[in-house]
Amino acid sequence: MRIKRRDFLKLSAIAGAAALSGCAGSDSGMNALASGKGGGGKIGEGPGEWRPTTCQGCTTWCPAEVFVQDGRAVKVQGNRHSKQNDGKVCPRGHLSLQQVYDPDRLKVPMKRTNPNKGRGVDPMFVPISWDEALNTIADKMMELRNAKEPEKFCLMRGRYTYMRDVIYDVLPKVFGSPNNISHSSTCAEAEKFGSFYTEGYWDYRDYDLSNSKYILIWGCDPVASNRMIPATIKRLGDALDRATVAAVDPRLTTSAAKASEWLPLIPGTDGALALAMAHVILSDGGWNKEFVGDFKDGVNRFKPGRKVNETDFVEKETYGLVKWWNLVVKDMTPQKAAKISGVPADQIIRVAKGMAAAAPNVAVWMGPGAAMQARGAYSAMSVHALAGILGSVDNVGGSLQTAKIPANKLDSDLLKKYQDELAKKHSKLEKIDQRGRLELPVIASGKSGGGVSTNNAPNGILNKDPYEIKVLVGYMNNFVFSSNGTDRWERALSSIPFTVHLTTNASEFTMFADIVLPCSVSMYERYGYIKTKANRYAALSLLQPVIKPVWDVIEDETEFPFLLAEKLKERGFSNLYDCLVEMYSDPETGDKPKTSKEMSVFALKYYTKPLWDGEKDTHGDKINGWQEMLSRGMWNSEAYKYKSHWGGKFATETTKFEFYSETLKKALAGHAEKHKVDIDTVMEKSNYTARGELAFVPHHEPSLRHGSKKDFPLLFIDYKSRLNREGRSQNSPWYYEFKHVDPGDVGGQDTLRIHPVDAAKYGIKDGDKVKITSMGGSGECIARVWEGVRPGTVSKSYGQGHWAYGRTATADFGKSATRGVNNNTIIPWELERLSGSNARNGGHAAVRIEKI
Structure with a gap:
């Protein structure tokens, strides 16, 4: 039972042909590089x-x-106006052209006709009208309302814009479900854990590379990934002329290849290495x-x-240094x-002393490799604690928080106004x-349960615990592919009676x-806005349609909720519709949206209004009106002020940078009290070894290994390619053509890098399958014998191994992966439980x- 890719595309195209006669329906029309109709000129x-918009190829x-x-x-x-990326983009921005004009895009709504679900099972999709699709969804949702079980509706989001409030908050909460599940913990929540339980900042850091004298890159490759790529590409070369750069990573990243020091540690030993550097510095x-x-x-x-007597030391901006020591x-x-860790002692000493000599102008760049581990929360704290010792937190050349972006927020009071008693009660369930x-x-x-644990959702779904999920809506996501333990997601989604994608x-x-439901491509066909930062500047950047939609598509975050609200109103449940039209009226005219497209524009104007209406000083760019906002496409803040949180302004329990985390102690105590146990029991059940006061300080936790050394002797390293547009570029031919830009990789294949010592041991040669x-x-996959990985490890780029995607990514649609293997099939399911994060490192x- 298989649906062939060509059959799927043919069905979609035939159904949409009449309605889409004016769209780019032919191969030449969908080719961005084909000859044009007008006067021409070079591309x-x-x-x-x-025309301004925003690239969402990664979280930069x-x-x-x-x-x-x-x-x-x-x-x-x-x-051109951006102070965040200096008017530059990385390769991901250019790859986006092959996404918007991808001939394998969905073109019309489709419905399943085969009730059986599972990997390799043909859904027997057939094209349907928008009206039939929306009516079917509304009917299924009303069944839950009528049965007084709205909590059995679940909304799952992947990548998003900040228009997410409409679909992610308003829709489920007004309907009556607690289940808005974000993708966030698949990315870097354990990384945020490290900065929050030391300096009180639950977010990604900015790094002042322009003024750094020492840059320690830990568990990431900032010229390829990790949230300020164009800025880093521009500055790293200059930094090498005046600063020392060191990279801690088991694989030779692009940054490591240019660095003065490469520290190829054993995976999972980050905490020990960071503590040793702290030991040397102190x-x-x-x-x-x-x-x-x-x-x-x-x-x-x-x-x-x-040991040191605590009373002998007087701290200024920090707390608990002697306790930690x-x-x-x-x-x-x-x-x-x-x-x-496998890193030589003399190198540890050299790097630690080098940072101390350069302090406080030291950027300790902590990435997900140090944190997204089964016991990675304390590794993240340990690495970030180095920035505290060096005084580089919120300081020149160090790690920074961010300037404020004064956008409007969701009107929570108005939302509550449209929650009926059923919604108020059930939206607070587990x-x-x-x-x-x-x-x-x-x-x-x-807060206990204050985050999200995306990759534990399939367990709840499979076990119907705390209840069954009967209706699921997912948008801009592909958790079956993007979360480790892919088999759990396959089984979980197979068990849900009704799913919308x-x-x-x-x-x-x-x-x-x-x-x-076919949706617009971010960056080209939709309205939205994002918040970002780099180089000391915060930015709000718009997404807006720079071309007419290639197909008859909708905007997932705004149009879908509005269109669904209209259908629910027809069935007697008007709360969602009434909430949306009141909340998102045009802030200039007061007009209420009459169509889904109007609501998209009005909502964007509502959220960004403080930046363009001129009523208050935004402490950034001066923008005169909505039309200027559209034409500029963005707003920049003033430069972030150094030492903004010095002087007792850190958002911790002590208002200081905490080496002994009273903030973590309070959070663990609250969780323990909630379950009527002690903190040691919490640590045991959460799969950590720390007991007593060790639980409140950055420390080394032994790595949790799945599989014996005898049966599974090598450690697997997942990394993110600079060509990965959130894992959505694998149907782009350019992705394969230029894959060699990743160190040690080879174009046109799924490459597994293995050290020559290990290759010889296992009888593997370069190019072997x-x-x-x-x-x-x-x-x-294909072996690449290469010195750029630590002996005892193998590394591979995430992204390939799709079994259901377009003609470039797969040939046997819906059945098998024709370009290698998905890393998340190899990485066993595991969680970092204190933060809820996916454990992928x-x-x-x-x-x-x-060898095959």
Whole structure:
């Protein structure tokens, strides 16, 4: 039972042919590089127009511009007004052209006619009208309302714009469900954990690279990923002329290849390495005294293995340094850490002393590789604690928070006004991802269950715990592919009676859907806005249609809720419709939206109004009116002020940077009290080894390994390609043509890098086809024998291995992966339980490699 890709596309195209006769329905019309109808000129040159929008190829979220000729997008660049990316974009921005003009995009609504679900099962999709699709969805949702069980509706989001409020908050809460499940914990919530439980900042950091004298890149490759890519590409070369750059990573990243020091640690040992650096800095007297403080008599008492009297040290902007030293740092010598991490002791000492000499102008860039591990929360704290010792937090050349973006927020009072009693009661029920349970604290921002645990949702769905999910809507997501433990998602989605997928392309998630709705491509065909930061500047950047939609598509975050609200109103439930038209009236005229497209524009105007209405000083760009906002496409803040949180302004329990985290202590105590246990029990159930006060300080946790060393002798390293547009570029031919831009990779294949020592041991040569197997699954790819990975590890780029995508990514649609293996099939299911994060890094993914 298989649906062929060509059959799927043919059905979609035939159904849409009449309605879409004016759209780009032919191969030539869908080719951005084909000859135009008008006067022509070279691509990117006259006649044409640069139109502002935003690239969402990664979470850098760059303000961008698209050059449009003859109604077609033909070239991309950064927004000329942007201080965030200096008017530049990385390769992801250019790859977007092949996404919007992808001939395999969904073109019309489709419905499933085969009730059976599962991988390899043909859904027997047939095209239907928008009216039939929306009526079917409304009927299924009203069944839940009428049965007084609205909590059995679930909304899952992947990537989003900040127009997400409409679909993610208003829709489920007014309907009466607690189940708005974000993708966030698949990305970096454990990374945010590290900065929150030290400096009180639950977000990604900005880094002042222009003024850094030492840059320590830990567990990421900022010229390829991690949220300020164009800015880093521009600045890293200059930084190498005046600063030392060191990279901590088991694989030779692009940044590591350019760095002065490469520290290829054993995966999962980040905490030990960070503590050893702290040990060197403190015992050598190299801490920053302006930020941290000093001994009363100026005599350094931090001696290896010796405790220090807390009263002998007077702290300034920090709290608990001596406690931390006494509990863990005093004993983590470079020699001890070398045995744990595999990084030589002399290199640990050299890097630590180098940072101390450059302090406070040191950027300790902590990425997901250090945090997204089975026990990664404390590794994240340990790495970020180095910034505290060096005084580089909120300081020149260091890690920064962000300037404020004064956009409007969701009117929560108005939302509550339209919640009936059923909605008020049921929207407060437990969520399907089970966050906040004893064994899954998810203490985001200090609150038990305060975050999200996306990859635990399939467990809740499968076990019908706390209840069954009967109607699921997913948008801009593909959790079946993007979360480790893919088999759990396949089984979970197979069990849901009715699923809707809002998407641009049919994907693995789509194959379990009952209704599929074609959606606009972000950056080209939709309205929205994002918030971002880099180079000390915060930015709000608009997304807006720079071309007419290629097909008859809708905007998922705004149009879908409005169109659905109209159908629910027809069935006697008008609350959602009434809420939307009142909440998102035009802020200039007061007009209420009459159509879904009007609501998209009005909502965008509502959220961004403070930036363009001129009523208040925004502490940034001065924009005169809505039309100027549209033409500029963005707003920049003033430069972030250094030391904004010094002087007792950190959002921690002590208002200081915490080496002994009273903030974490309070959060764990609250979770323990909620479940009537002690904190040690919380740590045990959460799969951590720390007990007592160790739970409140950055420390090293032994890596959690899935599989014995005998059966699975190698450790698997997942990394993100600079060509990965949120995992959505695998149907782009350019992705494969230029894949060699990733160090050690080869174009046109799914490459597994293996060190020559290991290759010789297992009889593998460069170019051999190999099978990689873990406790989670197995797959086939091509070996690349390369010195740029640590012996005992193998690395592979995430993104390939689709079994349901377009003609470039797959040939046997809906059945098999023709371009390698999905990393998330190899990485066994696991969670970082304190933050709720996906565990996709560290040492738990053990594998074996066999030549085929």
